[in-house]
Amino acid sequence: MKQITRRVFVRSALLTTVSATFLPGCVTSRVRGRVVGPNEEIRVAVVGFRGRGPDHIRSIMTLREKGEKVRLVALCDADRNILEAGVKSMRDKGVLVQGYMDMRDVFASGEVDVVTFATPNHWHALGTVWAVQAGKDVYVEKPVSHNVWEGRKAVDAARKYGRIVQAGTQSRSSRAIAEAVAWVRAGNLGKIKVSRGLCYKRRRSIGNVQIACLSPYSVLSRRNSASGCHFPVAFFGHACASREKMHVPWAAASGLTREKNHSLVGA
Numbered sequence: 001m002k003q004i005t006r007r008v009f010v011r012s013a014l015l016t017t018v019s020a021t022f023l024p025g026c027v028t029s030r031v032r033g034r035v036v037g038p039n040e041e042i043r044v045a046v047v048g049f050r051g052r053g054p055d056h057i058r059s060i061m062t063l064r065e066k067g068e069k070v071r072l073v074a075l076c077d078a079d080r081n082i083l084e085a086g087v088k089s090m091r092d093k094g095v096l097v098q099g100y101m102d103m104r105d106v107f108a109s110g111e112v113d114v115v116t117f118a119t120p121n122h123w124h125a126l127g128t129v130w131a132v133q134a135g136k137d138v139y140v141e142k143p144v145s146h147n148v149w150e151g152r153k154a155v156d157a158a159r160k161y162g163r164i165v166q167a168g169t170q171s172r173s174s175r176a177i178a179e180a181v182a183w184v185r186a187g188n189l190g191k192i193k194v195s196r197g198l199c200y201k202r203r204r205s206i207g208n209v210q211i212a213c214l215s216p217y218s219v220l221s222r223r224n225s226a227s228g229c230h231f232p233v234a235f236f237g238h239a240c241a242s243r244e245k246m247h248v249p250w251a252a253a254s255g256l257t258r259e260k261n262h263s264l265v266g267a
Contacts, residue, residue: 042113
């Protein structure tokens with residue numbers, strides 16, 4: 001078997017994942033009633049790009065360089081400083097993109113066909129629901145949701161509105177992993193009785209505070225935005241990291257509520 005480095009493997013898996021998300025839309029996607037034909041470009045917006053998002057941007061640009069009809073048209077981030085730097089960076093490369101601080105403005109745009117999410121985890125499921133309700137196809141990073149209920153709402157919405165949604169599970173779309181699974185199933189390792197997977201990732205400290213920490217003025221929030229967007233405004237404990245753990249008020253944010261049997265109301 002040909003030896004490949006981990007770096008090459010990860011890059012290949014990411015490109016395969018992104019390709020699997022975008023390319024089917026070239027011939028099957030419907031955007032606000034418009035059938036996207038094989039000769040039209042798929043217009044992509046990336047939401048959140050201080051962490052995983054830059055990988056999305058690079059993958060989209062790589063696909064375009066390879067001749068795929070995919071174009072990055074918008075960037076969205078709740079932090080104005082991050083957003084402006086990202087838009088400028090793309091402009092310096094000759095790529096003009098629209099900048100948004102509120103993801104809902106991205107969904108309302110008729111110039112966007114596909115949205116990719118690399119936001120903090122608590123926005124994954126709700127962002128997916130909002131996007132498909134607006135007629136967008138979606139690529140969303142893992143984890144899809146914080147709990148099973150939220151994840152099922154994203155699945156239900158995708159099916160109800162007939163949109164393509166893929167989660168960032170490279171094990172589902174990587175050709176390399178598919179080949180490895182087939183090799184194991186063929187009996188090359190004998191009968192598998194136990195399988196154990198470990199993943200250790202060192203996370204650097206982002207600091208700790210003993211009093212409330214207001215969000216920076218560059219970040220979209222109730223205290224510095226007239227849009228009414230309900231982003232959190234104050235965090236305790238680990239500075240600003242608590243955004244990852246804060247519960248998203250689904251009923252207020254999306255009009256979706258739970259009955260006693262946890263069915264979806266208002267979709």
